[in-house]
Amino acid sequence: MNGTEGINFYVPMSNKTGLVRSPFEYPQYYLAEPWKYRIVCCYIFFLISTGLPINLLTLLVTFKHKKLRQKLNLAVADLFMACFGFTVTFYTAWNGYFVFGPTGCAVEGFFATLGGQVALWSLVVLAIERYIVVCKPMGNFRFSSSHAMMGIAFTWVMALSCAAPPLFGWARGYIPEGMQCSCGPDYYTHNPDYHNESYVLYMFVIHFIIPVVVIFFSYGRLICKVREAAAQQQESATTQKAEKEVTRMVILMVLGFMMAWTPYAVVAFWIFTNKGADFNATFMAAPAFFSKSSSLYNPIIYVLMNKQFRNCMITTICCGKNPFGDDDVSSTVSQSKTEVSSVSSSQVSPA
Numbered sequence: 001m002n003g004t005e006g007i008n009f010y011v012p013m014s015n016k017t018g019l020v021r022s023p024f025e026y027p028q029y030y031l032a033e034p035w036k037y038r039i040v041c042c043y044i045f046f047l048i049s050t051g052l053p054i055n056l057l058t059l060l061v062t063f064k065h066k067k068l069r070q071k072l073n074l075a076v077a078d079l080f081m082a083c084f085g086f087t088v089t090f091y092t093a094w095n096g097y098f099v100f101g102p103t104g105c106a107v108e109g110f111f112a113t114l115g116g117q118v119a120l121w122s123l124v125v126l127a128i129e130r131y132i133v134v135c136k137p138m139g140n141f142r143f144s145s146s147h148a149m150m151g152i153a154f155t156w157v158m159a160l161s162c163a164a165p166p167l168f169g170w171a172r173g174y175i176p177e178g179m180q181c182s183c184g185p186d187y188y189t190h191n192p193d194y195h196n197e198s199y200v201l202y203m204f205v206i207h208f209i210i211p212v213v214v215i216f217f218s219y220g221r222l223i224c225k226v227r228e229a230a231a232q233q234q235e236s237a238t239t240q241k242a243e244k245e246v247t248r249m250v251i252l253m254v255l256g257f258m259m260a261w262t263p264y265a266v267v268a269f270w271i272f273t274n275k276g277a278d279f280n281a282t283f284m285a286a287p288a289f290f291s292k293s294s295s296l297y298n299p300i301i302y303v304l305m306n307k308q309f310r311n312c313m314i315t316t317i318c319c320g321k322n323p324f325g326d327d328d329v330s331s332t333v334s335q336s337k338t339e340v341s342s343v344s345s346s347q348v349s350p351a
Contacts, residue, residue, distance in 0.1 A: 002278040003188065008102045009175050010188040012281050023180035024105070027096030031281040032179050040093040040181065040289060044086050051082040051295045058299045061313050073152050074253075077118035077159075078295035084111035085182075085292060092181040102173075109174025109183035110163050112292075116261065117159035117207060119294060123257055124211045125151040126250050127218035134247065135225045162207040171199035178285025187272040200272050208265055215254055222247060249305035256297035263287035 004015040019030040058075040172186040172194040264287040
């Protein structure tokens with residue numbers, strides 16, 4: 001084996017070197033130079049300084065404007081990652097090892113996994129909702145607030161079913177990964193007593209592959225339907241425009257999530273299927289840290305793609321006034337009415 005396994009850690013370096021120490025007790029500068037840990041600190045500080053205020057502002061805007069509360073679930077998930085993941089990682093990277101011990105590692109790994117999974121399953125529910133609204137496989141079915149609550153409950157149940165098992169004995173638990181200053185599930189070791197392999201397979205199939213397939217199927221059908229409706233002029237121009245704008249925004253959210261998390265999933269699966277293989281600590285650390293950037297994508301996409309949300313955010317920041325004039329306000333109100341009347345998800349979408 002080209003790594004060193006401890007009771008609650010796996011360091012990607014053989015102990016034949018005599019350098020390996022517990023990532024809970026000693027700086028891991030034998031894995032990567034100190035300047036690399038400082039780069040991680042700068043990157044995480046950027047995520048904290050941008051992710052926290054952006055997502056807090058998103059929460060404030062959604063609480064003040066009821067019609068925007070479809071954004072609430074993803075904002076809460078992103079805020080979880082920023083509060084319980086980024087702040088911990090910044091401090092541990094500054095020290096060069098996971099100073100909070102195994103318990104802190106479990107907490108950080110749990111919330112990071114939970115936030116990512118809530119975001120993923122929210123996108124799944126959004127994709128299904130968009131498919132039902134636009135493709136109409138169930139006729140003129142309309143979503144209600146009870147359906148929205150069911151969608152929210154579903155996302156959290158599925159997220160917890162992925163993040164919680166390592167805390168209760170299925171799999172080894174959360175351990176330091178990469179440069180040993182952030183934590184994730186144990187993809188690295190094979191120990192029948194912990195049932196690591198069954199959990200990792202469960203996680204990849206149920207909590208990554210199936211959601212991605214559902215998302216791509218839903219949007220594949222949706223894009224075909226939108227093109228077909230446009231070609232046949234079955235709906236009014238305003239309705240088509242509203243549906244296209246909502247669909248475009250959600251597709252960008254999906255692409256942002258996939259761009260952030262796919263490298264991490266691919267590298268983790270490679271490590272899982274090549275246990276004992278020699279790999280550099282930064283090989284796993286780079287995609288793990290990059291995946292954390294997903295918490296910035298959604299609120300930025302809201303602002304860029306949704307005039308209603310952008311206007312509400314401006315008026316919230318400017319104490320109820322829009323310094324950019326009334327034209328944007330009126331266009332926003334008009335768009336809002338169009339979306340509410342023609343795209344039923346505008347009020348009850350569970351994302």
